[in-house]
Amino acid sequence: MRSIDAVSMVQAGLRRFGPGLARAAAFGRIIGARLAAIDLVPFLITSADRIETGARWCMRTGRHLPARLGITGAFAWRCAAALAGIGLTAALVTGLAAKDEDQLQLASLTLPATNVTEQPGTSPRRVRTAAMAEDWVAIPRPTAVFNLEAPELGREAPLLEARRSQDGDRREDLLSFGSFAEPKPHLALRLATGEGAAAGARSFMVALATEAALRGLAVERSSAPAPIETRFGPLETADIVLAAGAESRACVAFRTPPGEARFAMSGWWCAAPRPGDRRQLSCLIDRLDLAGGADQELRGLFARSELKRQAGCAPSRPSRTSSLDMDASAPALRMKTAGTEPARIAAELPKPRPRPARRQP
Structure with missing residues (x-):
């Protein structure tokens, strides 16, 4: 019964809308016949002529306009x-x-999914991204953790700025050797330590432009990044031209590739009077040493990297992490007591010779 009712409803609809559909089909056939009768070739030729005329007018106007304006x-x-x-x-x-x-x-967006797939019974791992300005706290009187001595940098002490994260897991030290405006070597070095020190999703050029803008500089030109090897691993480097107002200098920018390392660096090296090269930059990085106040993990990292230091790039003073293994204990000292010392001294003194007997007259 339902199929019969459906067929009857379809037939009723066709009887109702049939005349309208027939008129629409007839109108479509008329429009198609008229469009087929139109010759598009003259229209296209006329349009091309008009476009050519307009282009000629623009060329004549553009040719004479600078002369009229005195240009x-x-x-x-x-x-x-x-x-x-x-x-x-x-x-x-x-x-x-x-x-x-x-x-x-x-x-x-993918952060909640990552937390769901973690194994039960394990501590959740925090995902580190590029920290914002409000995530840091400036250290008023920072203690120097790193030391860098090189003939290219002179004997002047660098300017030191330091800040730490709100949770205390990360720290950044900014060392500035020389002045960018003066015609002498200039090194800007940012050293990051802690969890997520090398994290970041920004590309090399965007991160460089952001860091230069924070120091009042602009990146005028740059080359494609190329890797170099240092005692701390590979670095991304690029030849750049930095500008501060009317002053511009050719420099070499560098940074640690993004990853999970707990020690990372970035900045730029501007040599003088000749432009600096990557080999000179690599030797400068190899001269980096610890000054004090570093934790056990950072001291171990510097101690292990001593084996990868380039020949001829050792600091002028012995490294604090090169002579002793940070994981080994110091040898026991030999102590002297006051009771045994006089006996030993007395034993070492020469014995007196016996005098020969004198003859009686």
């Missing part, structure tokens, strides 16, 4: 090229920034 043709082309370069640079920076933001958003 030479070469200067106008340079201005156009500069505007095109600025536009492409802005598009590139925007794309890189959007890529970093997408990676951070994806990381935040």
Whole structure:
């Protein structure tokens, strides 16, 4: 009964809408016939002629407009090229920034899923990302943890700034040797220690531009990153041109690749009077040493890296981590007592010779 009712309903609908569908089909056939009768070739030719005429008018106007404004043709082309370069640079920076933001958003979206898949009975592991400014606390009077002595840096003490995270798990020391504005060697070195020291989803160029902006500098040009080897592992490096107002210098930027290392570094090296090279930078990094106040894990890392130090890149003074193994105990001292010392001295004194007997007259 239901199938018969459905068939009857369909037939009733066809009888009701049949005349309208027939008129729509007839109207479609009329429109198709009219479109088929139109010759598109003359229309296309006319459109091409109009486009060519408009292009010629633009070329004549663009050719005579700089002369009327008192601008030479070469200067106008340079201005156009500069505007095109600025536009492409802005598009590139925007794309890189959007890529970093997408990676951070994806990381935040996948964080709950990572916590769900953890094994029962294990402590949850915190995911470290690039720390914001509000996550750090400045250390008013920091104690130097690292020391770097090299002939290229002179004898002046570096400027030291330090900060720590709110939870106390991380610390960053910023060492600045020399001045960027003065024509002498300049080294900006940021040393991060603790959990997630090498974490970060930013690309090399975006991280470099951000760190340079925090120090009042701008990155004018840069090359593609290339790795170099140091005693602390590989570093990403790139030839860059830094500018501070009208002053610009050729430097070499570097950073530790993102990973799970508890010790990382970044910054740039600007030599003088000649541009610095990667071999010189690698030797500077190999001269890095501990000054004091480091924990057991950091001292062990520096002690193990002594075997990877390049020949000729040792510091002027012996390293505090090169002579002793940090995991071994110091040898016991030999103590002297006051009771045994006089006996030993008396035993070592020469015995007096016997005098010969004198003859009686």
